[in-house]
Amino acid sequence: MTQSPDNVPEIADWNRLLDGKVAVVTGGGDGIGGGISRLFAAHGAIVEVAEIDPERAEKVVDDITEAGGAARAHVVDVRKLDDVQRLAATVLADHPAPDVLVNNVGDYRPIVRFHDSNPESWNEMYEINFLHAVQVTHAFLNPMIDNGGASIVNVHSVEGMRGYPGEPIYGAMKAAMAHFTTCLAVGYGRNGIRANGIGPDTTQSPQVDYLTGYEDADHLWESWAPVGRLGWPEDPARVALFLASDMSSYVSGHNIPVDGGTKAGGGWFFSPTAGRFVNRPRDL
Numbered sequence: 001m002t003q004s005p006d007n008v009p010e011i012a013d014w015n016r017l018l019d020g021k022v023a024v025v026t027g028g029g030d031g032i033g034g035g036i037s038r039l040f041a042a043h044g045a046i047v048e049v050a051e052i053d054p055e056r057a058e059k060v061v062d063d064i065t066e067a068g069g070a071a072r073a074h075v076v077d078v079r080k081l082d083d084v085q086r087l088a089a090t091v092l093a094d095h096p097a098p099d100v101l102v103n104n105v106g107d108y109r110p111i112v113r114f115h116d117s118n119p120e121s122w123n124e125m126y127e128i129n130f131l132h133a134v135q136v137t138h139a140f141l142n143p144m145i146d147n148g149g150a151s152i153v154n155v156h157s158v159e160g161m162r163g164y165p166g167e168p169i170y171g172a173m174k175a176a177m178a179h180f181t182t183c184l185a186v187g188y189g190r191n192g193i194r195a196n197g198i199g200p201d202t203t204q205s206p207q208v209d210y211l212t213g214y215e216d217a218d219h220l221w222e223s224w225a226p227v228g229r230l231g232w233p234e235d236p237a238r239v240a241l242f243l244a245s246d247m248s249s250y251v252s253g254h255n256i257p258v259d260g261g262t263k264a265g266g267g268w269f270f271s272p273t274a275g276r277f278v279n280r281p282r283d284l
Ligand SMILES: NC(=O)c1ccc[n+]([C@@H]2O[C@H](COP(=O)([O-])OP(=O)(O)OC[C@H]3O[C@@H](n4cnc5c(N)ncnc54)[C@H](O)[C@@H]3O)[C@@H](O)[C@H]2O)c1
Pocket: 026, 027, 028, 029, 030, 031, 032, 033, 050, 051, 052, 053, 056, 076, 077, 078, 079, 104, 105, 106, 107, 108, 155, 156, 157, 158, 159, 199, 200, 201, 202, 203, 204, 205, 206, 207, 208
């Protein structure tokens, strides 16, 4: 195929990368999803916020609208098929299909160590970290194909890309999300669907709160993450924007850690006393 990439935005349009595009963001009310909803709206997207918490949903939509953007709240639990079907029916009543689908919902809590776990806790991890993405993607896939294509962005975790000691079922469900992404990309590329994943780590959010109880830990960040700082919802949101937009029209099937380098640096720690990275047991 020798088609030219004529859908790549002109540089002059790089401040409106999603102009007029419809984006569904699950868990789009707060945390990383909230950052994605706000950034997408700032780039001209019509954001359909699928959020379980009515106050979070209302707040993000109010903020976006006040800033001159377009967003609508859908109070849904994406673990429940009925809610997903209601979400799809409402969105599809107004638009032929989403141009962008962000499956962002997920939670590592409650942590149940595997030797203490049970079928109920396994199922909870499955529903909140994987099932919802299958249900939401399935609900929108045919319309997205019929509409000429879309970009799917799945937010999973760096814990799906490395060994996670706390909760193997959580790690496995995140790995399932990552591989679901890869398989969708291959299976539906010919239908105009691109699918990519983001694996966050160490990112401030209501769920992963580094600001409470770590007040004295600022100086430790330089040893904790190679880039030497805490992540913010805007960090994965910027990567999601790239993956959602036509800027990444030749990128599909990839899972990108957005982690300040924690995955890449596994086993290496910055030692402020030595002034370099070390991989031997020693006081940093
Ligand atoms: N923050 C991090 O450092 C980090 C690290 C690894 C992975 N992640 C992943 O990134 C994603 C976002 O994480 P976060 O830290 O922003 O989480 P968060 O809990 O702070 O925000 C999640 C949002 O989703 C909503 N939500 C939760 N359950 C829902 C449901 N069933 N249906 C609809 N909405 C629901 C919440 O109300 C909230 O607004 C998750 O998949 C999480 O596992 C985050």
